[in-house]
Amino acid sequence: MAVIITVLRRWRPVLCMGWRDAVRHRARTVFSVLLIMLPVTALIAGIAMTTAVAANRERTLETIPAGAQAVITATAVTRSNQPFPQLPEGASGVWIDDVGQVPATADEMLRCLPEGTVLLPFYQSRRLLATTGTSMRPGEQSEAGARVAVSGRTIASTTTVTMTEAGGEALRRLMPATSSGRMPRNGAEIVVSTALADRLRLAVGDTVTFTAPPFQGYMDTSGRIDDVIEDSQRAWRVSGLVRDDDSRAWGLAGWMSTMVERDHAGVDGHYLAVGARPITWGQVRRLNALQAFAVSRHVLTDGYPAAGDRYPVRLDPRVVLDRTVSLGIAALLGAATMLCLVTPAFSVSADQQRRTLGLAAASGAGPRDLRRIVTSQGIVIGLIGGVLGTLLGVAVMMLVVPRYRSISVGETLGSFPWPMLGLTLLMAVAIGYVATLLPARRVGRLNPVDALKDNPSESFRSPRRRRVATIALHASGPVLIVGAVACGAASLTLPIPHLDRGGSATVPMLLLAACVTLTVVGLIQLVRSLAAASSVLGGNAPLSLRLALRDASRHHHRFVPAATAVLVTVTMASYSLTLVGSTFANARDNTGEAVVGDHAMIVSASVPISNDYDRMVVADAVDALARQYPVSAHQPLYAAAMPKADYGADRQGMRRNESRRLPVARALLPRSAPECSDDQGQDTASVIYPGAPVRCVDFSAANPRSMHGISMINADTEMLVVSGDAMRLSGYPDAERMARTIEAGGVVVNDAAQVVDGRVELAVAPWSSGLPDRNNATRIVSKRAVFVRGFYPLAMSERTARGLGFTEFRYIGEYVDFAPRSGFMSGFMTMDGAIASVRSDHPLVQTTEYRGLRDAPIALLPTALLAAFALVATTVSLLLARTQTRRDMATMHAVGASPGFLRRLGFAQSGLILLTGIPAGMAAGLALGWFHVAWNRRIGLDGAWLHTDPVWPVQAMLVTGIVALALPLAAAVTGPPRDLTRRMID
Numbered sequence: 001m002a003v004i005i006t007v008l009r010r011w012r013p014v015l016c017m018g019w020r021d022a023v024r025h026r027a028r029t030v031f032s033v034l035l036i037m038l039p040v041t042a043l044i045a046g047i048a049m050t051t052a053v054a055a056n057r058e059r060t061l062e063t064i065p066a067g068a069q070a071v072i073t074a075t076a077v078t079r080s081n082q083p084f085p086q087l088p089e090g091a092s093g094v095w096i097d098d099v100g101q102v103p104a105t106a107d108e109m110l111r112c113l114p115e116g117t118v119l120l121p122f123y124q125s126r127r128l129l130a131t132t133g134t135s136m137r138p139g140e141q142s143e144a145g146a147r148v149a150v151s152g153r154t155i156a157s158t159t160t161v162t163m164t165e166a167g168g169e170a171l172r173r174l175m176p177a178t179s180s181g182r183m184p185r186n187g188a189e190i191v192v193s194t195a196l197a198d199r200l201r202l203a204v205g206d207t208v209t210f211t212a213p214p215f216q217g218y219m220d221t222s223g224r225i226d227d228v229i230e231d232s233q234r235a236w237r238v239s240g241l242v243r244d245d246d247s248r249a250w251g252l253a254g255w256m257s258t259m260v261e262r263d264h265a266g267v268d269g270h271y272l273a274v275g276a277r278p279i280t281w282g283q284v285r286r287l288n289a290l291q292a293f294a295v296s297r298h299v300l301t302d303g304y305p306a307a308g309d310r311y312p313v314r315l316d317p318r319v320v321l322d323r324t325v326s327l328g329i330a331a332l333l334g335a336a337t338m339l340c341l342v343t344p345a346f347s348v349s350a351d352q353q354r355r356t357l358g359l360a361a362a363s364g365a366g367p368r369d370l371r372r373i374v375t376s377q378g379i380v381i382g383l384i385g386g387v388l389g390t391l392l393g394v395a396v397m398m399l400v401v402p403r404y405r406s407i408s409v410g411e412t413l414g415s416f417p418w419p420m421l422g423l424t425l426l427m428a429v430a431i432g433y434v435a436t437l438l439p440a441r442r443v444g445r446l447n448p449v450d451a452l453k454d455n456p457s458e459s460f461r462s463p464r465r466r467r468v469a470t471i472a473l474h475a476s477g478p479v480l481i482v483g484a485v486a487c488g489a490a491s492l493t494l495p496i497p498h499l500d501r502g503g504s505a506t507v508p509m510l511l512l513a514a515c516v517t518l519t520v521v522g523l524i525q526l527v528r529s530l531a532a533a534s535s536v537l538g539g540n541a542p543l544s545l546r547l548a549l550r551d552a553s554r555h556h557h558r559f560v561p562a563a564t565a566v567l568v569t570v571t572m573a574s575y576s577l578t579l580v581g582s583t584f585a586n587a588r589d590n591t592g593e594a595v596v597g598d599h600a601m602i603v604s605a606s607v608p609i610s611n612d613y614d615r616m617v618v619a620d621a622v623d624a625l626a627r628q629y630p631v632s633a634h635q636p637l638y639a640a641a642m643p644k645a646d647y648g649a650d651r652q653g654m655r656r657n658e659s660r661r662l663p664v665a666r667a668l669l670p671r672s673a674p675e676c677s678d679d680q681g682q683d684t685a686s687v688i689y690p691g692a693p694v695r696c697v698d699f700s701a702a703n704p705r706s707m708h709g710i711s712m713i714n715a716d717t718e719m720l721v722v723s724g725d726a727m728r729l730s731g732y733p734d735a736e737r738m739a740r741t742i743e744a745g746g747v748v749v750n751d752a753a754q755v756v757d758g759r760v761e762l763a764v765a766p767w768s769s770g771l772p773d774r775n776n777a778t779r780i781v782s783k784r785a786v787f788v789r790g791f792y793p794l795a796m797s798e799r800t801a802r803g804l805g806f807t808e809f810r811y812i813g814e815y816v817d818f819a820p821r822s823g824f825m826s827g828f829m830t831m832d833g834a835i836a837s838v839r840s841d842h843p844l845v846q847t848t849e850y851r852g853l854r855d856a857p858i859a860l861l862p863t864a865l866l867a868a869f870a871l872v873a874t875t876v877s878l879l880l881a882r883t884q885t886r887r888d889m890a891t892m893h894a895v896g897a898s899p900g901f902l903r904r905l906g907f908a909q910s911g912l913i914l915l916t917g918i919p920a921g922m923a924a925g926l927a928l929g930w931f932h933v934a935w936n937r938r939i940g941l942d943g944a945w946l947h948t949d950p951v952w953p954v955q956a957m958l959v960t961g962i963v964a965l966a967l968p969l970a971a972a973v974t975g976p977p978r979d980l981t982r983r984m985i986d
Contacts, residue, residue, distance in 0.1 A: 031876050033385045035341040035565075038876075040389025040428050041396060042869055043334055048397035048416050049862075057300045058414055060089040065173035065272060070279045070296040072119065072287065074103035074269035076223045083288035085311040088281070088304055090295045092313075097223045099266035104290035106271065112286035114277035122166035122174060122270050123256040126218075126226050127607050129211040129844075130247070131158040132200050136209050136235035139188030141255065144211050144231040144609075155620050159199045159843045160607055161192075163210060163249045165256045170272050175250040180204060181240025187254035190236035193244035199843070202238050209235040210249070213607045214644070216714065223268040228259050247843070281305040317497030318941045321505050325512065325935045329928065332516040333572050335431070340524075340564045341873055342382075342435035347557045350374055350439040358448045367444035374440040375433055382432020386425040393424075442557070474529045480522030488515035488931055492938050515931070520568065523924055527563050527916060531556040534912075544901060548908035551888075559913065566917025567924065569870035573958060574925025574950075575932070577863045581951035582933045584852055584859070586943040589684055592707040592750055592792045593850040594637070594720065597731030598831055599820055601849035602637060603838065604710055604813030611811040618814050621838060621845040629834050630819040635726035637815055639715035640664070640801065641808035643767050660768045663805045665719055667747070667754045667785075667794055668761040668774065669694060676702075682753070684944035688789050690752040701940045707792060710848050715810035720795040722815075727795070729815035734788055738795075745803075746784035748795040760785035762794075764804050779804075813848075853951065860954070867958055870921075874914065874962070875969050903971075910970035914963065922959060926950055 023029075064071055076097035077084065086092060106119045113119075136142070164174055172183065175191060181204040184190055192202060202208060211233040215226045234255045242250070260267050269292075273279060278298030287294050299305070350357075357370055401412045491511035497504065534549040541549070552559040595602050603621055605614040615636075622634050641662055669682070673694040676682065681702025683695040707717055724739035727748070732738065738748050747760060754760045763777035770776060781804065783796075798809065818830050831849065838847050853859060889902050897905075930948045937945040 029381065031879055032342065032346070032381045033388065034876050035873070036338070036382055036385025036428055036432060037389035037392065038869060038872060039334065039338040039341060039431075040386055040424055041393040042865070043424060044390060044393025044421070045396045045400065045865075046330070046862075047420055048393075048401045048412060057089065057304075058410055060295055061297065061300050064295060064297050067173055068272045068274055069117070069277075069298065070273040070284075070294045072109065072271040072273055072292060072294045073221065074105075074109065074271070074290070074292040076101045076103050076266045076268055077291040079291060083285065083311075084291045084293050086284070086288060086293035088284075088296075088299050088310065091293055092311075097219055097266055097268065099224055099227075102265050103223075103267070103269045104287075104292050106269075108290055109271070109287055109292060112283055112290070113273060113279060114275060114283065116277060117273055117275035117279070119271040119273055120167060120170035120173075121253075121257070122164060122170050122272065123225065123253070123260060124222055124270060125163045125165075125212070125229070125256060126220060126222070127160045127213075128163060129158055129213060129607055129609075130161040130196060130200060130249070131209050131211070132202070132207065133157045134209045134233075134235065136207070136233070138207055138235050138237035139186075141232065141234040144213075144233050155617055155844065157200060159196065159247060161196055161210065161247045161249050163251065163256075165251050165253050167253050169274075171250060171252060173272060173274075176242045176244065178240035179243045181238070184236075184239050184250070184252050187252050188237055189239040190249055190251040191240040191242055192238055192250075193242050193246060193248040195245050196247040196249065197238070197241055199247065204238055204240060206238050207235055208238060209233055210255075213609050214714070216608065219266075221268060222270070224266040225256065225260065225268075228263050228267060229256050232259065278303070281309060316941075317505070318939050321496060322936065322939050322941050324505070324509060325932065325939075328509065328512060329516055329575075329932060332513060332520070333568070333575070333928075336520040337565075337568045337572060337873075338428075338431045339435055340561065340568045341876075342378075342431060343438065343561045343564075346374060346378055346436045346439045347561050350443050350557075353443075354446070357443055357446055361446060361448040370443045370446060371440035374443050375436045378432040378434075378436035379429055380432075382429040382435075383425075385432070386428025389428065390421055390425060394421075439557075470532070473525070473532060477522050477524075477526035477529050480518050480525055484515045484518035484522055487511045487518060488934075491515060492934055496939065512935070516928070519924065519928070523567060523920060524560070524564050526920070527567065528556060528560050530916060531559050531563075542904075542908075544904040544908045545912075547905055548912050551909060552912055563913045563916040566870070566874050566913060567921040569866070569873045570918050570921025570962065571924040571928065573863055573866035573870050574922050574955060575928045576866050576925075577860075577954055577958060578926055578929025578948065578950045579932055580859050580863060581853070581949035581954070582929065582936075582945065582947060584856075585947040585949040586936075586945050588790055588852070589688055589946060590704050590706060590943050591790075592705070593790055594707075594710060594792055595730050595815065595848060596790070596850045598851055598854070599818045600729055600731035601816055601831065601834070601847050602710060602813050603634075603816050603845050603847055604637075606844055606846040614811050614813070617844040621842040622814055622816060624842065625816065625834055625837065628837060629830055632817050632819040633725075633729060634814045634816045635723060635729055637710075637726060637812040638721040638798070638809040639717065639812050640719040640721060640806055641810050642714055642716045644714050660766050662767050662808065663764050663778075664716060664767050664772060665762050665764045665794065665801075665804055665806075666772050667749045667751065668763050668780070669751075669753055670756050670761075671774075673753060682751075685946060686753045687751050688946070690755070690787060692752070694753045698940075701944065703944070705793060708848070708850065710812055715812065718793040719801075720792050720812075721798050721801050721806075721809050722795055723797060726815050729817040730791075731817075732788060732791065734786070737786055738788055738791075741784060741786045742795065742797045742800075744784060745797070745800050746786065747800065748788055748791060749785055750788060750791040750793055752787045752789070755785050755787045758784060758786075762804065813845075853954070863954075863958070867962065871962055871965055871969075874917075874966050907967075907971055911967065914966055914970070918959060918962060922955070926955075 073091070075084065075095055076099070077095055078098040078101050084091075084095075106121070110117060110119060164171075166174055175183065178191060179194065181191070190208070192208065196202065200208065212226070212229040212231065215224075215230040219226070232255075236251060242248075273294070273296075279294060279296040280303055281296075281299050284294045284296055284299060296303075353373070357365075357373065360373070361370060397412060397416065398409050402409050488511070491508045494508045494511070496508060531552045534552045603618050603625075605617055608614050622631065625631055642664070643662055674696050676696035679699050680696040681699050683697045683701070684703040686692040686694040687703045705718075710717070722742065724743035727739040727742055728735050730738070741748060747762070749755060749760055759782050762781050762783055763772035763774065764779050764781070765772035765777045769778075772778075774780065783800070801809070816834075818834070831851070835847050835849065838845060849855065889897075889906075892902060892905075893899075929950065933945055933948045936942075
């Protein structure tokens, strides 16, 4: 106790002096608190955005209807000795159903559940067609197309819908309360949502018909139910309405259920478990042995399993390494940002207290006491800024994260790691303390005589030692940058962990941390070097600029932190933008697009039925768009037909006949290319770079050859059939060359390695032989070819396709081109309007477009927030630096300087800070973004990462925006105060 009292007595006068100084210089104190509060706010908001997840206990509990103990899904996964590895919240991801596997029956699952449990089955469809344009009576059922008059009026009275079908008891639990009408009483009645009713102008008592479209081969959580119910239609009388913004319907069992009972292989079963006793985690695990999983109310509330009782998750070391790299760079940049923002405040504080500290030193205070005065301010301000930043961060989290992640406020709060608040608060205090170390070190060396006279402290070094120190200062920055480059290069060459081979990432991670740290320190030293040399620059510059340069050199302890704060915040914004752009570039290298640009898109049927029907609904939508927007042209798009996707046992013969009759074509790699094994694939570089050698790489790192966006019904998604005029509307820069090649009987491919001397070999074989290659092809022909990066794998004209033996084609949709309008962003605005119109007014069609970041503007939100943070930090740094120049302005005003000159001087000082920080910050952000992309390339996760795309137009907008907003703010905050008659000193 005596020791504690002694320590407190030593700190009491120190804290009193620090508090008095903080109260006297309120502006500086407020700015200091802001500079700690803003990074803490940004850190908490960033943590919330990265930890918030859409699937958590609260949202999962909402999926269990009232009165039910659990929702059980019996999958059609092949039975094996391995159980279905679910999470307590449900399936851990997508599962692959076996179309021939019969799911677990209700009797099998009841043996795993508590006695008295009842399983109530229900059925869920994918998108169906809902129409009032039939003459069917409620309760009637027929094949699709019967008694349907296809016309423009039919289209207007048709939309899409999803349906839930169940027995009476289950339906009462699954269906929301009706806003009008009542529940269905028999199989001829149905309840629909208000959204569907508004679209079709339905009222209680009206008749509506649902049609199951042809099966396209896609399966979701209900397995092959679309295959079972395809080409069937049924009519109902609307008995009630439910308030719902989605197009949905609820009916009693009798349509889907009857067909599933006849052909239930590959169809996942869905059940409500009802009973008095809860379903425990142990009982759920017994269900997993049947390849079923359950979402249990008891498990999510009172019986959540411990980590040791849950299924182990095998982590891919590459995923862990990827997350570690991202978090490591972000954490190091965040710490550097906070230090660089806070240090100027305490540098200014040390300058403003020089005479007070000198008086304290003359009165007997030792160097340790002087240092404590500064460090105590750092601790207190760090604590205050941490508390306020935490409160503001929680507020931002509640306002921004729910919209950004599309979750509720409760889910956001529930998924946030609350212990991080305490760590963040401790970090704020620690940052406040660390930020005072350099100013405290300078204060500890204070000369009391110089401080009392308010004169600069003179150096007692010999001229030789001063020259050595100057050389070391100018050389340290480049040396540190070179060291950072060396550490970064070494980290990219060392082995990394692998799922099969194992390994450790400790050394690469240490080198990565050293690279980022040396980069930040090296940049700070470069700024110091520039500040020291600035006095000899601008010999012929205007007087205000010369004085600003001289002031930067003489008072480098306030210029360097302010410029560094600008530098680091701009670095973070530029780095974030480079990473976002590179992510989109990587996705572009892995995905084929049939259309690109801001004036072209594809309009296709959202629920494909047949060539005639699809062509009619697309034509109706295109005509409607042409009446609202400047549609200059549209051309049809087709694909080669493929066998119908039927898995039913009674239709296998038809599928075999189509497989023998319909051909398939693929472009071949040259004979000189290596043959890859089954677990390998072609590398991305040889796909997108002409002349690059073909390499066989692990299948996880190979080019996936995925295509984006077009709905096709039983069509070969890798072979488009288009005319030259249609190709000209694709939006590609090479569209004219592509069109001429197709018109001349050639083909367009998206694999550069397939084209040799302007030609490509095409292999043709029937579908029954599998995908054609040199071994099973019935014919191999050579065609003139043009390579187009990022297009679909193969495209040709109908005449060329027929020459290869193709006779059947599937209508996909229409290329639609919009006439360019004058004005900035006009093309984007036209496309946005057309897309919104299709989504709201034409549910039977959908659009396919690709405009890069324009299609996902939310991806730029972190960059926008960082840019705003950089602007705020820049403004606060300028204001903080301005508090120290008031005395100098008073002196210059006393000797005749006009307010206009003082205003120009302040503007020059602020401009010099921006000119130093922004270009260096941009360069550092680009370099760190390139380094992060190089690490992604090294890890090989989610693609090859061959391109670093800084998104130069947005980078230019970033710089221009910061400068355009910071300079007026600088002019506003750097003007001379109104009262310059007194020279304020402590």
